[in-house]
Amino acid sequence: GEQVEQRPPHLSVREGDSAVITCTYTDPNSYYFFWYKQEPGASLQLLMKVFSSTEINEGQGFTVLLNKKDKRLSLNLTAAHPGDSAAYFCAVRRIASSSFSKLVFGQGTSLSVVP
Amino acid sequence: GGIITQTPKFLIGQEGQKLTLKCQQNFNHDTMYWYRQDSGKGLRLIYYSITENDLQKGDLSEGYDASREKKSSFSLTVTSAQKNEMAVFLCASRTGAYAEQFFGPGTRLTVL
Numbered sequence: 001g002e003q004v005e006q007r008p009p010h011l012s013v014r015e016g017d018s019a020v021i022t023c024t025y026t027d028p029n030s031y032y033f034f035w036y037k038q039e040p041g042a043s044l045q046l047l048m049k050v051f052s053s054t055e056i057n058e059g060q061g062f063t064v065l066l067n068k069k070d071k072r073l074s075l076n077l078t079a080a081h082p083g084d085s086a087a088y089f090c091a092v093r094r095i096a097s098s099s100f101s102k103l104v105f106g107q108g109t110s111l112s113v114v115p
Numbered sequence: 116g117g118i119i120t121q122t123p124k125f126l127i128g129q130e131g132q133k134l135t136l137k138c139q140q141n142f143n144h145d146t147m148y149w150y151r152q153d154s155g156k157g158l159r160l161i162y163y164s165i166t167e168n169d170l171q172k173g174d175l176s177e178g179y180d181a182s183r184e185k186k187s188s189f190s191l192t193v194t195s196a197q198k199n200e201m202a203v204f205l206c207a208s209r210t211g212a213y214a215e216q217f218f219g220p221g222t223r224l225t226v227l
Contacts, residue, residue, distance in 0.1 A: 006157070034215055043119075043205065044218040089157060102173075103216060105157040 002027040004092050006106025014114055019077040021109045023090035026071065034091040034103070035064060035075050044089065047075070080113040087111070117142035119219035121206050127225045134193040136222045138206030147189040148207040148216065151175055151200070158205065164189055196226045 006023045013019045031052045036044040048064050050057050050073070057064040061084075063076045073092070077084055090106040119140045128134045140147065146165050150158040160173030162181035170181050178200065180192040189206060203223050207216040 004157075036218075043220045044207075046215050046217075049215050102160060105159075107157040 002030065002092060002094060002102075002104045004090060004104050004106045006090055006109060008109060009107060010110045010112075012112045012114065013080050015081055016079050019080045019084070019111055019113070020074055021088050021090075021111070022072060022074045023092070023106045024070070024072050025092045025104075027092070027094050028071065029094045030071070030092045032093040033064075033066060033073050034093075036089045036091065038087040038089065038108075040086070047088070077111075080111075082113050082115055085111055085113045117144075117217070119206055119208060119217060121204075121219040121222050123222060124220065125223050125225070127227065128193075128196045129227055130196060130198060132196045134196050134224070136191045136193075136204055136206075136224075138189045138191070138219055139187055140189075140206075140208045140217075140219075141187065142208055142210065142217065143186070144208035144210045144217075145186070146209050147183065149173075149179075149181060149189065149191045150205045150207065152203040152205055152221070161204075162191065193224070196224070198226045200224065201226050 003026045004023055033050040035047040037047045038044045048059050050064050055066050065074045088109045091103045093103045122137045148163045149161040152158050159175045161175045161179050162173055163171050164183040167186045182190045203221045205221050206219040209216045
């Protein structure tokens with residue numbers, strides 16, 4: 001089945017620097033990609049939902065890149081600030097003919113942004 | 116908007132004890148999930164339910180039971196708590212086949 005590898009497990013950057021988190025996946029039929037943010041003690045909040053038809057997606061202060069050829073998804077925080085300190089998870093789901101297909105999560109990245 | 120509520124927030128039990136975690140959602144979502152979150156391991160699917168009274172096993176169902184008696188609620192039972200299953204348990208729900216999942220705040224399980 002689908003496997004998702006997320007790197008790095010821990011990342012520390014200075015305020016204003018960029019931070020890049022990468023996920024690689026194995027299933028070429030993967031079609032839906034998600035990035036979630038989990039602040040300490042809180043639950044997962046959706047950061048961005050990406051479909052395989054779009055390779056670059058921009059949010060507020062971050063960019064998500066999808067490289068379908070290399071089966072790689074990345075989250076780039078362009079100018080990190082302390083409020084970005086959290087755990088980040090990618091998740092991947094394949095195209096499904098039925099109404100259910102499992103969401104496969106990466107292992108998570110703990111990001112620390114120091115002032 | 117809607118919300119997912121999980122109770123209790125913290126659950127402490129003895130080894131071998133049967134423990135129940137509860138989840139309620141007011142999104143009117145069809146599909147609900149239970150995940151286990153271990154540090155450094157991401158989320159692993161325990162059980163899911165596509166509709167009321169439906170139950171499907173995930174990757175980590177051994178040692179757990181689930182119940183979906185109403186569309187809005189999904190319960191998870193740890194049948195015999197073990198120290199190695201101390202983790203945070205997250206409930207989630209979604210509507211539609213292509214929608215994202217919404218997560219509850221989690222229940223942290225401690226086994227003494």
